[in-house]
Amino acid sequence: MESLQEYIERFKEDYPNWSEKDVINYATKMYNKMSTVKRGDNIIHLDYFDGLIIANEISEIENLLEDGKLELSRFDKRGISYNSIEDFTLQVSLYINNPVIQSILLGVAGNIAWDSIKNTSIFIWKTIKKRHWDNEESNKRQKINFGLKIKTDKEKIISLNLDSELTDDLLLKALDKSLEVVKELNKLDIQKDSDDTLFYPADFYTFDIEKKLWLEVDIMEEIRKKHLKQKLNKP
Structure with missing residues (x-):
């Protein structure tokens, strides 16, 4: 440091x-x-805003991760300006680095590490699901997006939004199926089109309640739809 x-x-x-x-x-x-930011192969990193998660909850998160022989790193984003799209940004996230996720996928870490990450995710999800954050740009109180950020072996970081509207059972299913998303992305090759533009998998995923699958979000298309809706609703 x-x-x-x-x-x-x-x-x-x-x-x-x-x-x-x-x-x-x-x-x-x-x-x-x-x-409070740490580095290492057994590190799980928490991005958050102080107030959305408080000190005693940080201690509980540390304890839950220690059960899986993992160590907490954290960064309080309060007071830092970010260029973000509120609906497709995780205000609170657990970042799982590539060494941790690959050891889980390969079975090197057994179930202990993954169970620890799941238990931590469930704790955070239950803790903040009824809380809101004040969006200064829109002057509105909004629900908090929480989820996992995972780095694949292709050096791609994806965001998996664990929506507060999920049931407990669907939350567990979403967590387990997140590993399937990573496995599929690990198989993909980076492809180039004729003008050498690189195409990567989407950054942001949501869990479809009906299909019980993680689906990629076309963020630019969703923004276009939102702007069109606002335009149509104008008097």
Whole structure:
């Protein structure tokens, strides 16, 4: 991890118009936030906003992951600006890195690691399903999107949204079927079209309650539909 002074020097270069006080304050904030971020093959990373998940719940998440010999890394996103599409962004997510997911798929880690991740996911899902976050852009209170972020062996990161409307049984099914999504993506080759544009699988998946399957979301198409609906609803 970089030292505080290294953060200060970096932000001085990145934001030359900022005052020294602003640079030091921002560098100190980011240094403190990064102090909870860890690296390693047994790391499970939690992205969250403080307030959506609180300190005693963080402790419980750590304990649940320790049952599977996994270690929690975390980053509080509060106070950080993000360019995001609210409906297709996980405000809270568990990121499973490639070494962990591959050891689960290969059976190296047995069921202990996966059971630990599932139990942790269920705990977070139940904890925040009735909470909301304040969307400053739309000035609305919205439900929290929580799910898994998984890195495939093709270096692709996918988001699997565990909707708060799922039943307990469907949540378990969605978690188990998430491994099938990763297996399928691991089999895919990256393909190129005639102008060498790379095509990757979709970033965002939702669990279809009727089909009981994870389905890719065409985010740009969904945005188009949303804008068209808003246009039609205008007086």
